[in-house]
Amino acid sequence: MDTEKLDMQSPDLVNENFEKLAALFPNCVTEGAEGKAIDFDLLKQELSHAVVEGNKERYRIEWPGKREAIVTANLPTTKTLRPVREDSVDFDNTENLYIEGDNLEVLKLLQESYLGKIKMIYIDPPYNTGKDFVYKDNFSKDAQEELIESGQKDEYNQRLIANPETAGRYHSDWLSMMYPRLKLSRTLLGDNGVIFISIGNEELQNLKSICDEIYGETNFITILGRLAKKGGASGRFFSPNVEFLLVYAKKIDALNPFKDEMDEKLIKKVYTNVQKDGERKGEYYRTMGLYQSSLTLERSRNARYFIECPDGDKVIPPEGKRWRVVEESFIKMLDEGNIEFKETNSSPLFDENGNQSKWNIYTKIWLKDREEEGMLPNDFIDKYENRLSSKELQKLGIPFDFAKPTALIKYLAKIIDDKNSIVLDFFAGSSTTADALIQLNSEDEGERRFIQVQLPELTGEKSEAYRAGYKNICEIGKERIRRAAKKIKEETNADIDYGFRVYRLDSSNMQDVYYKPQDYDQNNLELFADNVKPDRTADDLLAQVMLDWGLPLSLKIEQLDVSGKKVFKVAENSLYACFDSGIDEDFAKAIAKDEPLRIVFKDSGFKNDTAKTNVKQLLKQLSPETEMKVI
Structure with a gap:
């Protein structure tokens, strides 16, 4: 019985992008020398309201190496953490x-x-x-990389290159990085x-x-x-x-x-009024005119209405102007005690007869409210x-x-x-x-x-x-x-x-045979006995499994003993992992009691092929929600 294996490599972004485009534009899928491909000329037409006749000038940034930079981003990696x-x-x-x-x-x-x-x-x-220095990205497999991976040469002596202004690709190399x-x-x-x-x-x-x-x-x-x-x-x-x-x-x-945060200098300069009675007694506030000359009627025709003053006079802004808020909001502010009427000799308001009023109207802006709301930051940081x-x-x-x-x-x-x-x-x-x-x-x-x-x-x-x-x-x-x-x-x-x-x-925890079994013949059968590199620990394998399964590396990790075997428990029952040998039916029955959402084993960790089949079947029966995979 086949058991699904984890990929143990990062996503192939090219394939993912292909599938997304194919789903959106199935008519643009064609065949090329390498198999399925996208007909880019047809795709261009799908994304244009006009007839596309060929390459046209467009607004974009270009530099030598840009295409390679895009390819570099999309290439998958088999490395691990x-x-x-x-x-x-x-x-x-x-x-x-x-x-x-x-x-x-x-x-x-x-x-x-x-x-x-x-x-x-x-x-x-x-x-x-x-x-x-800029990072030198080179993903070609060569003798140099073999030396690095075998520990004969320090990779990081080679990863950075100088980028002097005299370099012919001074800006290009930096952009490609x-x-x-x-x-x-x-x-x-x-x-x-x-x-x-x-x-x-x-x-x-x-x-x-x-x-x-x-x-x-x-x-x-x-x-x-x-x-x-x-x-x-x-x-x-x-x-x-x-x-x-x-x-x-x-x-x-x-x-x-x-x-x-509110600026301390602004607070001291502006918030000088103190509430003398009511629920907000002792709190600081400032006032702002309910009418301001810059507010034109076109912005909101619902914000032009008469307001009754303490002596019964009704006032309104000049013709073509409006209040800062609509009438419903004003009534709410009035009920909450956030409106102030002040007598003045230079009021900008007019009464019902078109005469200049003696009243001006203000809203209260509370310091405590503004501190909780905060203020928009400036686009220059002088600290x-x-x-x-x-x-x-x-x-x-x-x-x-x-x-x-x-x-x-x-x-x-x-x-x-x-x-x-x-x-x-x-x-x-x-x-x-x-x-x-x-x-x-x-x-x-x-x-x-x-x-x-x-x-x-x-x-x-x-x-x-x-x-x-x-x-x-x-x-x-x-x-x-x-x-x-x-x-x-x-x-x-x-x-x-x-x-x-x-x-x-x-480099990956897995032997090369894990990724390219087709490259090995009958004379290399011993490599299939265990596809994990001999110097890698259970901790190493757990990290790569978490990455491959899309689990954050920050999840809480516990270690348990189940039937004499070491089990990693990640985020309660989100993931169980056991990389010990001799996995059998008794272990499956014990682990199924916890009903983990996911469980992973080494492919070579089962007692025998029969045990591998039986473990999968037992988990299906005893913990049907558990997803089992092997590496």
Whole structure:
């Protein structure tokens, strides 16, 4: 009896896109040399109201290598993430993740488990200043890769390349690096998600162009300016003090407006009135004219009506003008005590006879209400200079340059107004984002979770970090989280998640025969005995199974003993996994009592072929809702 096997690789995005197009435009499906294909000429016609006669000029950004960048994003990967318990803090219970490895491949691996689950992405990628490095994406299988996978050569010496301004593909290489990563990041965002990208002048224009293409120009929110530093003597014509944040929504209509805290200076300047009696006695408020000269009648004809004043006079705005609210809303505000009548010598209002009135009418705007509602943030951030990050890192004893201050990330996480969100940073650097979220959770009792992704780029042998014992940036980032979390816990004792699970990108846990059995003949039958690599642990297999089954890596993991065998229990009964040998009918009867939704075994783990068939049948009888698979 056949048992369905897990794919153990990331989704094939090309095939998925093909199936989606085929479902929408079945008449565009044709046959080519490689089998089924899309007739793109016909597809173009389906998407046009006019007759399509051939290639036409269009508005879009192009660069050498763009097609390769699209292919790179769509290529599936068989790599996996291996847990590193010794580097983690509270591994089995924490919901925070730190992932070491090339962010392109990591983003592919997260596609199913975190599809549409991310609320906020913040990244601070290389600015391409001429001194930066860019990631060199090369997925061709060659002798070099064999050396890397066998441990004879350090992959990360080869993953970054210099990108000087004199390079012939200075902008193109940077765009080819960013494009597939941004393309993959979009699918991880929920419909109400948002991405913030820090960037300098060098690639601001190009970055906006590719984000318009990937996220859609209609989902562009703004380019935030931020004061990165004050003064300085660098630069040719101006000293560069401003950096930028590109802001895009996944679906702008589904994104709630951002909410900033009230400005203290504005509060002191504007909210000077105090309620002297009634239910809101002692509360501060300000007044706003119910009629304002800029409000024309065309905007709402329902907002022009007479209002009776304390002396019985009835007043109305000038001809062609209106009140700020319709009559129904005014009556409600009046009943709630939020209307004030004041006598004045210069009223803009008129009575029933067309004479200028002595009354003006105001609404009360309560400070407490406005503080709860918040205010729209400005599109220029004049706080949180970069120099603040140096002081933060010095206090933690962490040697690292060019980090962003935690206050900036906290500010962005606060204005999206979601205390129960997942925040992704796939250019994690020194882990500023993780530090900021732990701080913020301790302050407002939030339950924000972070996913940090960082390439283990080697530190320079002459650097302070190297001398302090940090051989790569990941070692710096992990230690920062540990120290920051310890410091925050000591200072606040807040009941929050201070831990994080570490995963490391690696080649698949499965032997090549698992993916390409057709390449092996009868002389290689011994390879089929166990298709799992000998150096891989049960923890390794569980992580790859969770990714393949689309389960978040942050789910709670417990370990049980069932009939003398080690069983992983993930998120209560969401997934049971047992990779021990000798699986038989007695084990099936014992595990069926828990009625897990999913259960997975090693294909070679059954006592024999008969036991494999019987286990599947027993699970069907005793726990019919359980889905069984093997690797």
